[in-house]
Amino acid sequence: MQITSPAFKENARIALHDAGLQKALGNLKEGFPVKRSTAVARMPEFEQLRDEGTALKNHILENLDIYLEQFEANVIKNGGHVHWCRTPEDACKKILDICKEVDAKTVTKGKSMVSEEINLNDYLEKNGVEPIETDLGEYILQLRGDHPSHIIAPAIHLNLEDVSEIFHEKHKRPKSSDPKVLMQEAREMLREKFAGADVGITGANFLVAETGSSIIVTNEGNGDLTQTLPKTHIVVTSIEKVVPTLEDMTLFLRLLARSATGQEFTVYNTLSTGPRRAGDQDGPENFHVVLVDNGRSEMVGSEFQEMLRCIRCSACMNHCPVYGAVGGHSYGWVYPGPMGSVLTPQMIGIEEAGLLPNASTFCGKCESVCPVRIPLPKLMRHWREDEFSKHLSPKAVRWGIGGWAFFAKRPTLYRLLSISSNLFLRVMAGKKGHIKKIPLAGGWTDGRDMPAPRGKTFMSQYKSRKQS
Amino acid sequence: MHASEKPIKVGLFVTCLVDMFRPSIGFATIKLLENAGCKVSVPEAQTCCGQPAFNSGDKKSTQDIARQTIQAFDGYEYVVGPSGSCIGMLHHYTELFDENDPWKARAEDLKSRAFEITSFLTDVLDFNTILSKYDAKATYHDSCAGLRELGVKQQPRKLLAKVANLTLSEMEESETCCGFGGTFCVKYPDISNRMVENKTSNIVDSGATTLLGGDLGCLLNMAGKLKRQGHKIETRHIVEVLAGMTDEPAIGDADYELGQPA
Structure with a gap:
């Protein structure tokens, strides 16, 4: 998808005035956070589980090479193939090669954010292979030529009317706004596609090193049909998804469902362990795992390593007041919200994505709900440090902070600055107690009044009280 | 506390916004601390906690301000301020210095002594004589x-x-x-x-x-x-x-005239 992260502010301004989007975002606020909190309240050991998940992820990241190689060896033992891809281009090319080997015309896809990250659909289409999204949200988006605005609820920015309209237009059926009818319509449309697909592509929530399995969790069952019906199953995923054992996987499944949707467990948990074996009733004949790096291995050992603990639950964005105000598309790339504000600069460059890690009040809500305790504000701050040290921050910010810091490091001068600012604002306010408009501070006074200072500065008053 | 006990030496971290916008908050904090048996001083060498620089990625300026603040509050049993944000920033100082930097230990020490006012009254002093x-x-x-x-x-x-x-x-x-x-x-x-x-x-x-x-x-x-x-x-x-110091107009309110709220 086209990157619009440099236009974050403009995107946000438009989003704030988009009535349909604001309605949809309102539903989000009432949904996931409430469900998560109910699920967490029902599980007294949830905090302990978070600690275990965090520690386990740290252990995995310290031994990532070992677990990935173990995973690869077991996939091969099961009769599958593993492809290591450093860049999005490598991954797209490899997937196309596999599709061509089996002369594929259409591929069905389960929801995969990594496939969004590598822009797979565009690549396949350009090369004569038709990708068909089978997750309901993704299917709607594909019909609209749209992209996900959320990592687990891709069409969260839409309302029922939008779906009703696009189905009517594309399916050529009578218009309906009954969710059940729409769901049935999508089901019928997709059923044929499932049966006719040559290749099925899914993502993976986790890769299990000890068995060489991949697992995807869905609430629609589309993943099962995508990966069992076609002759070839390709798993496209990223290197940090590996976990040592099946038991470790279950720890994360428990954390994931509760943190994401507030379910105790996702409806479908589907493991794929190699291709169909002799005597198996069903399953694909070919099994491929495409492992995407795309900057992740650079994060290992860096100040951003902790970000690789992420299990893509979306709790951070569900609870983020900035995401809740502007929606996912404003962030201008695949991963929105706090986790995206840390990942996106790594993947598309801080030069392009600099506005994202700055778009946070550091309220800390994201970190407080993260199942693997990623210190998201701290990591966003690291990006700001990176920006500052590379002189990428806007001049107004650099000079403003530089000038202010000059005074802050000199208490006597700082007193004078406080006294003069205090006096200036008091004169502006007169007896009203607040100011309607301050030159050069339109950012503040366009939306709210500026309360005026009450009396001389504390330091001045304190000094005169002590002397008297 | 008993009268015979030595008063607790507290350094007030005023915060720059209280200094500039609403000094009454600083005086109310002093009054509460004194009621709770503390001896309150206001170190002259304090300015701002450094948060604007910290959150703008200017680590060097933040370190300079942190060292200045740490020094300003040397020798106080506690550092108390009427702000969770600024006291939280004082806690962040520990992240600014490497393990082998002597300032790291001093930052840790400051962190162990720095409290937001309501937390200090409740968690440290168990004071509730309001x-x-x-x-x-x-x-x-x-x-x-x-x-x-x-x-x-x-x-x-x-x-x-x-x-x-x-x-x-x-x-x-x-x-x-x-x-x-x-x-x-x-x-x-x-x-x-x-x-x-x-x-x-x-x-x-x-x-x-x-x-x-x-x-x-x-x-x-x-x-x-x-x-x-x-x-x-x-x-x-x-x-x-x-502290019972609500005589003056609320934040952003106009001056009272002849004892009548405007």
């Missing part, structure tokens, strides 16, 4: 840094429960950010404005006549929005109410 009276239905905004970095949640409510004639009416989403965010409100004014609109709508819905909080930055933001929207709700820092 003798003030305030006629109001109040609602309390949990500022983010105090809440999530310092665990300030029940402490202000415990203390407010002692204030005569005051009832607390909790707002929806009291733990959601008001959109101030220091430099955030300047860098992203549109988003900040939407966040504070959500906040004031929750404040209004609570039916409160007074909005209280523990951080002046957030209070300036919310009071400014309430004023712009024409609401009559008073905004005050919690220490003004706890």
Whole structure:
């Protein structure tokens, strides 16, 4: 998808005035956070589980090479193939090669954010292979030529009317706004596609090193049909998804469902362990795992390593007041919200994505709900440090902070600055107690009044009280 | 505490916003600390906690300001301030220095002594002799840094429960950010404005006549929005109410004339 992260502010301004989007975002606020909190309240050991998940992820990241190689060896033992891809281009090319080997015309896809990250659909289409999204949200988006605005609820920015309209237009059926009818319509449309697909592509929530399995969790069952019906199953995923054992996987499944949707467990948990074996009733004949790096291995050992603990639950964005105000598309790339504000600069460059890690009040809500305790504000701050040290921050910010810091490091001068600012604002306010408009501070006074200072500065008053 | 005990030596971290906008918060903090048996000093060498530089990625300036603050508060048993955000920043100083840097240990030491005022009164001193009276239905905004970095949640409510004639009416989403965010409100004014609109709508819905909080930055933001929207709700820092120092107009309110609220 086209990157619009440099236009974050403009995107946000438009989003704030988009009535349909604001309605949809309102539903989000009432949904996931409430469900998560109910699920967490029902599980007294949830905090302990978070600690275990965090520690386990740290252990995995310290031994990532070992677990990935173990995973690869077991996939091969099961009769599958593993492809290591450093860049999005490598991954797209490899997937196309596999599709061509089996002369594929259409591929069905389960929801995969990594496939969004590598822009797979565009690549396949350009090369004569038709990708068909089978997750309901993704299917709607594909019909609209749209992209996900959320990592687990891709069409969260839409309302029922939008779906009703696009189905009517594309399916050529009578218009309906009954969710059940729409769901049935999508089901019928997709059923044929499932049966006719040559290749099925899914993502993976986790890769299990000890068995060489991949697992995807869905609430629609589309993943099962995508990966069992076609002759070839390709798993496209990223290197940090590996976990040592099946038991470790279950720890994360428990954390994931509760943190994401507030379910105790996702409806479908589907493991794929190699291709169909002799005597198996069903399953694909070919099994491929495409492992995407795309900057992740650079994060290992860096100040951003902790970000690789992420299990893509979306709790951070569900609870983020900035995401809740502007929606996912404003962030201008695949991963929105706090986790995206840390990942996106790594993947598309801080030069392009600099506005994202700055778009946070550091309220800390994201970190407080993260199942693997990623210190998201701290990591966003690291990006700001990176920006500052590379002189990428806007001049107004650099000079403003530089000038202010000059005074802050000199208490006597700082007193004078406080006294003069205090006096200036008091004169502006007169007896009203607040100011309607301050030159050069339109950012503040366009939306709210500026309360005026009450009396001389504390330091001045304190000094005169002590002397008297 | 008993009269025979030596008073606890507290250094007041004024915070730059209190210094410039609302000195009464500083004096109310001193009064509460003195009532609780502390001897309060205000070190001259303090300026700002350094948060604007820290959150703008200017690590070097932040380190300079941190060293200055650490030195300014050497020798005090405790460092107390009327802000979760600024005291939280003092705690962040430990992240600024490498393990083998001698300033690291000094930063750790400062962190162990630095407290937000309601947390200090409640968690450290177990002080609850609040003798003030305030006629109001109040609602309390949990500022983010105090809440999530310092665990300030029940402490202000415990203390407010002692204030005569005051009832607390909790707002929806009291733990959601008001959109101030220091430099955030300047860098992203549109988003900040939407966040504070959500906040004031929750404040209004609570039916409160007074909005209280523990951080002046957030209070300036919310009071400014309430004023712009024409609401009559008073905004005050919690220490003004706890110390019984509510004679002067609330944040953003006009001067009183001849003893009549304007």
